[in-house]
Amino acid sequence: MIIKTVSPHDDPLGSELLAMQKAAYAVEAELIGDDRIPPLHESLAELRARDLLWLAAFDGGALSGAVAWAESADELDIDRLVVAPAMARRGIGRALVEAVLARAGGRRVVVSTGRDNVPARRLYEGLGFTLLGETEVIPKLWIAGYALVR
Template sequence: MIVHLDHTDPGTAAKLLKVQIPAYRMEAELIKFDGIPPLHDTVRTIQGSRESFLGHLENERLLGALAYEQTNDHYVLSRLFVGPAYFRQGVASSLLQFFLNHVVRESKPVTVTTGTANLPAISFYEKWGFTKIKEITVEQGISLTMLQTIH
């Protein structure tokens, strides 16, 4: 079940971190870069975030989450993470499908950025209709790929 989460609640923020940190550790190992901002979040930084959060719950257990920000002219998908024990079980797809079908209104672009070396993530987004629009060098040997779709 996909639900909107109140990330300002300390208990909810702690549950998000419990799933987020291991998920982003896996990405950090894959792209060989531990400077991914969500790796360094705390309960307070989650609580203070301007993002909106959706969670995939099963038997009241948080399996994954998606966070986004909305402006007048576009959406930014800022986080999409799944607990490593639930990889390849459709959790990310269910979150993204809910977001695209129930949150995104009108024909506004949705952008997402991921590590260029994170080929599984890039492939996942491309499967959902996202196309690469630019590559950003973060530091020597580390780059990010920005993708976009119009939904």
């Protein structure tokens, strides 16, 4: 597996990222019983309009996962972590989050996931993230927020 910096503005990578994102969030929607996850319904233009930094994992040259985040002087906010469903449970998500953590320095790292997304919650907790709380972001759609202070 190779992890490298990418941009959704590159073609055809942007379309590949969007397709993988939709497939990954469809799995999360099934896990949490709710398909109102905003990135599940994003267009390519909306994806490209987000001011995010991206890393992607490639296995044998094929896109297998990606992580995007925003950062400030004090904090990194992991905005999305997606793994191709056919590549799930192979350590790709963990490797991508660890790559972001390596860029954090001493800054706090925050992330949110669906409250009922047990695999994602296990991943973040296994990496040392602490649960900040659970929030109902829209009626009946709950997220769990995490932080890691290094």
